[in-house]
Amino acid sequence: MSEPHSFPVTVYYEDTDMAGIVYYANYLRYIERARSTIVEELGLDQxxxxxxxxxxxxxxxxxxxxxxxRLGDRLTVQTRHYAKGPVRWIFEQEVLRGDTLIFKALVTAATMSTGGKPMRLPAELRSRLGG
Incomplete structure (x- = not known):
């Protein structure tokens, strides 16, 4: 498993509902941005x-x-990841405000062809994922 990766997030007005609380679906955006950053930092050109x-x-x-x-909060997405076999990539992600856990997710990603069929990630690329 990887060392934790940190990705900062600031909560803007557009992220919130009328009560100033982060709209639930935006947490999925935050963790997606963190995963995209990891992919880039690993040198994988999508x-x-x-x-x-x-x-x-x-x-x-x-x-x-x-x-x-809430509006104005500064959050951190902490992510650990590992390859699970030749096709799957597992992400354990937490969104924190300081030391307070706000949201957590276990995300499974897979490699597929653009036609939607499961596809093995080449060994050279898979080695970058820790598997």
């Missing part, structure tokens, strides 16, 4: 992968809403 007919697709999200974030 445009080049697409040209090789390989894309990442989220196949499962298990989410727990623990507390609420």
């Amino acid at each position: 445009r080049a992968m697409r040209e090789m007919d390989i894309v990442f697709v989220v196949t499962r999200v298990e989410a727990d809403y623990v507390s609420s974030a």
Whole structure:
């Protein structure tokens, strides 16, 4: 499993509902941005992968809403990840305000062809994922 990756998030007005609380679906956006940053930092060029007919697709999200974030909060998305076999990539993600857990998710992504068929990630790329 990887060392924790940190991704900062500031809660803006557009992220909230009328009560100033983060709209529930926006947590999925926050964790997606963190995963996209990890992919980039690992040197995986998703445009080049697409040209090789390989894309990442989220196949499962298990989410727990623990507390609420509010307008102006500064949050951190902490992510640990690991490859699970030749096709799946697992992410354990938490959204924190300081030391307070706000949201957590277990996300499974898979590699597929652009036509939607499961596809093995080449070994050289899979080694970057920790598997």
